Amino acid sequence: MAGRRSHAQAVGLVVLFVLSSWLNAVAPATTAPAVLADESVVRNAGAGEQVNLTLTTTPNSALTLDLPYGEPLAGAEMNFTPKVLPTQSGFSWESDSMWNHPDAISNGSSASNGILTGSSPGILWDFNTNNQGWTFQNSYTARVTSPACGINGSSGGSLRTYAGSTYGTSPVVNLAGGANVPFHAWVHEGRSGCGETPDSGENLQFQYKTAAGGWTVFQTFSGGGAQTSNFQFMTTLPAAALHANSQFRIHQTSGSSTCCDYWFVDDVHIATPPESNWTSPTLGHRAGSTQLLPADTYAPMYIQADVPEGAYLNWSILNSAGEVIPGMQGSNEHVVPVNLLDHALVDQFRLHLEFKGSAAGMPEVHSIAGDGAYREGFITDPAARGWTTSNATYVPGIGVLGMDANATLTSPWLLANAPLYDAKLEGTVSSGQVQVRAHPDHPWTNVTLPYMAEPDQSTVGMQVRVVSTVPADGNMSNFTAWNVEDLSLDMFGGQHPARPTLDFNLDERYEWGGEDARVGTWGWQDRFANAEERMELSLTSGAPSDARLWVPSDDLTSFGFAYGAQSGTVLEIALFVQNTLVANRSTNATTAGLFHLNGSEMTAFTTALANTANSVDVLGTAFTEARIEVSGNGVTVLGGLRATYNASQRLVADSASAFVMGVNEARTSVANVGGMQAVPLPFTSEERGGLTVEVVSLQTSSTVLLQNGAMVDATSVLTPSKAWQTISTEYQVIGGSITHHRLDVYSKSNQATFLFPDAGGAPAGLGDASLVELHPTNPIETTEDGMRVTTNITFRLRPMWDDEQQLTATSRLVMQSGVISIPFVHTWGSGALQGYENDLELKSVVFSEDGVDMDPTRLYLRGGETMNVSVMVGYENVADVRGFVDGDAELTLYRDGTAVRNTTSLDGAYWNFTETIPFTYGDVTWEIELTALAGSSVIEPASLSRTFTVDSVQPRVMETSMYRYDHRTPSPTQVMQVTIADQPVLPGAMDAMVWKEWVDDTNLNGWPDADEFHAVPMLVPSSQTALTGVYTLMIDDTAGSLGQKVAVLPRRH
Known part of the structure; x- marks a missing residue:
């Protein structure tokens, strides 16, 4: 076929980005040649461009793709990687000025030489x-x-x-x-x-x-x-x-x-004070907090203290009202797990310390560090905090001494609390060689203090080791003894995006990302199976309670969480993959603490995960369910989950992918500027974080170009009514071959796709196609005029498709090469205007007689006569007259609770019928009920009724004040009275049909004819409830000559 050959053309990547420190130079990626079936009209563009974005719940459209106007995107290759947005900056309280801070509260405590203690x-x-x-x-x-x-x-x-x-x-x-x-x-x-x-x-x-x-x-x-x-x-x-x-x-x-x-x-x-305690200045992300923290999961706080034997240093976390937060308290522990707190609810708190001395002395606090900071001054034997020594000795007041060539001091694994962007190690080490590693699988690396690390996704934290320095002559027998006095470690974290998404229509039908709410921060799984960052467990003795979570099957780099007993205590915690026990801890009836896997436990965990079938795949990472079992009593909260893994996704998208189709659909609202369209990509995330996007390659085609499109006679609100919807498109096809005409109807909840073979034949329905009805005789009409192809597709929605705020229909051409055209798009609904309504409404019921609507105040009907009933049906909040499709609903008429007739079809939007009034006496209720049969709902009221009193007794003339043939003297107030009997009430109005010979005898025959009478209202009695009543006619007959006649005929209204 004829067409443009693939050729190189620069396709720009427009980026509106402010954080220049993120604009790192990146070498262009190698671009693979683009081939689309048997067409050679696709070209590569934009390879190697990379940009960093800040994602929040508000769409970030700073990244745009520049594409040739009218040419559909046929394929794309993109790389997505989470990027850390810095939040933590660390703090360390270790001075008298901090212990005596104006916002701190001291009660029997004091500070001297940087040490906080009690009385x-x-x-x-x-x-x-x-x-x-x-x-x-x-x-x-x-x-x-x-x-x-x-x-x-x-x-x-x-x-x-x-x-x-x-x-x-x-x-x-x-x-x-x-x-x-x-x-x-x-x-x-x-x-x-x-x-x-x-x-x-x-x-x-x-x-x-x-x-x-x-x-x-x-x-x-x-x-x-x-x-x-x-x-x-x-x-x-x-x-x-x-x-x-x-x-x-x-x-x-x-x-x-x-x-x-x-x-x-x-x-x-x-006699000293009965209490000795200290309450810290305020911490949190609420404005005005003394120690500001990021509005994210808080990092644990570390207390460096000397607690003599028999003494107690009790800690608790207080809320803004000064009350202990349930579960947030402990004793003689150096870690305060504030990562258990719900930072959204607890935006400000204080740390409360209670000093209880013994005969051996009073506890002394040397420092409190948090927000990513950790301090170790070797005030006491570090073995109690997980440090290990080999051929080295702890000496109080001096630190750790290495007096042997093979002496070592090794820290526990100090895990980061958030994805790291910066890490620093410094301290006082004499003559020893400091080594670090950022992952258990990494080798030890010699470093010089201060050491500035360069974290990446594989960095889970830091482990520190001090060994003997190799002498210049290499003879270890000549080594120099070493001493470690103190070490300071800062591991500052930030935010990865949680559930990053690309959502062109902001309808939660994601063109990329957003798969599963049970998987939280990308690269840092922090959610339990309840899709929350915290899970509450009720514990009872005799059987453990469990919490489920999804854990990365591959590339898991660390795992841990915090626990806190809001009431009662925790006795034991165990981690399982199916029935395989990975690790367990006896917690000695503590109330709060951390559960972190060590190196051997991590190996067992990853092995168990690898041998278990995957259940969820999110952004290129497979996840498997794990189980945490907790034994104890009361109520315990799990939080601060960290299951870290290497996160990235390479997206290779073809023409039928959500990404490519989304880009092409978005282009219908993007202006043509110099033959190019800058298509914005609106990225969002549930929680703030950074995203790096690399455009590896883009492919477009000039084979098929959208010329025009329309939704014929479109209404503002779509309903599943009788009306058919026709979407019309016009394309220019240059050298390519059409295989299908494609119709998509979609919303946040459903998507229906129809593929109509260009050569004819039955269409293929995909997805929720059962919710869309194609026209039974003319579902599609196509015409070809040279390169111009016109398509009309006619459809309507079925009532099973529920209400939608926004609903969209698109029409495209599918080419033999696999290229899918830019669509024509029509959307119902935007903002506050609902796009699709399927709820039926009984709009009105009108009773009429002789073509005149009955007055709403009318109470009586005559038995044996007929009345007309007109029922109007429509859709909720839709003013247009629209009836349901035959069989989609049923209207039923009830007379005094008994169904007397029904219908499932309408005349337009109306059910019209004639009802014979029964011969009865008393009240009769007519009720119309609307029932949905095919998936719609009926809004209240689903029935309308009206009650009349049926009067089957005809009025009778009992007496008159004149004879049948009477003679009267002319008078201007000629009075004639008629006594009428009726039940249950007398007529509310009576007319006298009057004929005056000198006025009304139009044919001059001297006798009244039927068309010569005219009505004159009679005066009615004051009460219509009596059995009889007198009706009075008063006329003026003085204009007539003597002997001329007057005829009167009473008539009920």
Whole structure:
């Protein structure tokens, strides 16, 4: 056939993009030659173009394809890859200024030298057993158990001073954060029989130590005066005495010799606050939060603390009302799993710490890090946090020492909380070689601190190792010992798009992407089988509860989630693929924590997944169902799911693909500028994220060109009525051969396709073709005039196709080469206007008599007579007169509840019939009911009724005020009265048919004829409910001559 040969022509890629830092230079991809069957009119274009887009729920149409005007796109090859949009920036609280931040709340806690701690509990030194930590300057001060007079009580011990200048000093206590702290002591001055009385100047002092290290006297007891015996001393300590290293001492100022000058002190008591806690500044993405976090799954927070044996550091997460969020609390844990929180509901929160000391001391917090930041200062043995050593030793205050050539220090896997865009490792390491890896399958890499990593999709986090440095001579026996003091790791994540889509008509019929809501963020599966990022489980003893989720079968790089008990506790968690156990954890009745697979568990997981049939394929990645079983009691929430995998898709689309057909359909509304069309690609995603799009190749054809098209006599709202719809197109075909004429009718819910062979024969119906009816005799008409081909396809929708906000019909030509033309497109509905309506409505029922509609207030009918009934049927909110197709619905007439007639066909939109009024007495109800038979619904009311009172008794004239032939004297108020009897009511109106010979005798025959009467209304009685009533006629007959006649005939309306 004749046609244009394939040739190279630049097809531009128009990109409106702002983030210039993403515009990386990318080498053009190799383009494969394009071949379309036996036609050589297709050309390649636009190979190698790449762009980064930011996707949200609002369509991003920054990427446009430049295509020759009128030439259908015949094929395309595209690469799609998720790109990280940075969100996390990290934070680390480790200074006094942060612990004392104005937005923080301190209650009995204090900060000093960057350490946050609580106040010591109430202290009582009763000296009943040993010195209780007190130290003495010399022998002049000592703990004694006699004489009994020097003890507060009948037994025990006390402190005694005598002889000369001496000091007794208490142990250090933490009173930081306290206020108005009481101090109490029992004091007894010596006397004869109880030591010896001090002289003047031989005084006893109580002193406190300031934070600067100096000593200050806060109480003096003078010797030589009135004796101080069994004195209970009490005071409030000044603020200067209250700090993290508070100490107290007793001081005897002087003495004469070892025989004399006694003082006794007992039961020294310091009453500290009953609570010691600290509440952090606000965190979250709500405006005004002190520590702003991204509006995405929160990253876990890490607490670096020293918790002495027997002590407790309790944490909880508070909502904006200061209430503990159910499940968000724990004790002596260094990880706070705030990734469990629903960030959409909890947009602001606080971390609350409660300090509970023991005899070994009070917990001390050295740092709190989050939003992708992690700190390890080796304050305590790192083994408790998953670090391992080999031939290396942890030394408190120094860190980890490697004293052997084979010594190693290895961190646990520190997993990222979101797709990474940046990672940094720094710290203080002396003489050791730092190594890192970003995936368990990666080899260790030597790095120099600070180390800036370059994350990619395979980066699941970071693991750090320190080994001995190889000496210059290569002889490891000459190695140098190494020391690790601290390490800081920042792994800053961002957002991949969740369910990215290309949706030209924004009708949720995706031309690319958007397959399954159970698969969330692309490359970072974060949804459970309920299509949510969190799943709530009710736990009962005896049987575990399970949560299902879809996990990538291939390229899975890491897996984990968080758990939190909103009530009760979690005892055990297990991960299964079908009946294969992958991993389980005993949680020791904890309330919250993390479940992350280690290297061996990941291997077992991927093996089990590979041996299980796939169930879902999303954007080129196969997914398999896994199961999490949780045992315990109460209610537990799972969240923070991370099943990371390498994500990308290479799309190879032919003419019949959704992508190519969508592009060609979109072109019908794109202007021709210089022979080219810039076709926008509207990408969206459920959640914000980045997308990299590479155009590998584009192919167009000049064989078939759309010239014109129309939907004949189109209505604004389509209905499944009797009316047929005809879509008409005109194409220019240059050298190609037509194989089919294609009709597509589609909406968000359904798609019907018909392929009509160009050579004739029955069409093939695909998809929801049963919902569309083709014309029985002329479904398609085609004419060919040279290169011009005209097609008319006639159809209508069946009622099984439910209401749609928007519905579209397209008509195309299918060429022998496989090329499908640019369609003519007609769409019903846009914005607030509904496009398709299938709900039937009983519009009206009209009763009439003698061609006149009955007044709505009419109550009575005459038995034996007839009335006409006209029923109008239409569609909801459609004003046009449209009737249903024969057999699609049924109208039934009920008389007093009994069906008397029905029909399934209409005259247009009407059912007209004549009804005979029965001979009866009393009320009769006529009801019309509409019933759908073929899939439509009927809006309320589905029936209309009207009740009349049937009057089968005819009125009778009982008496008149004149004779049949009467003679009257002419009068201007000639009165004639008629008494009428009727039931159940008297006639509401009566006319007198009056003939006056001098006026009405038109034929001058002297006698009334039927056409010579005229009606004159009679006066009716005041009550129509009586059995009889008098009807009065008043006329003026004075114009007549004597002997002329008047005739009167009463007539009921």
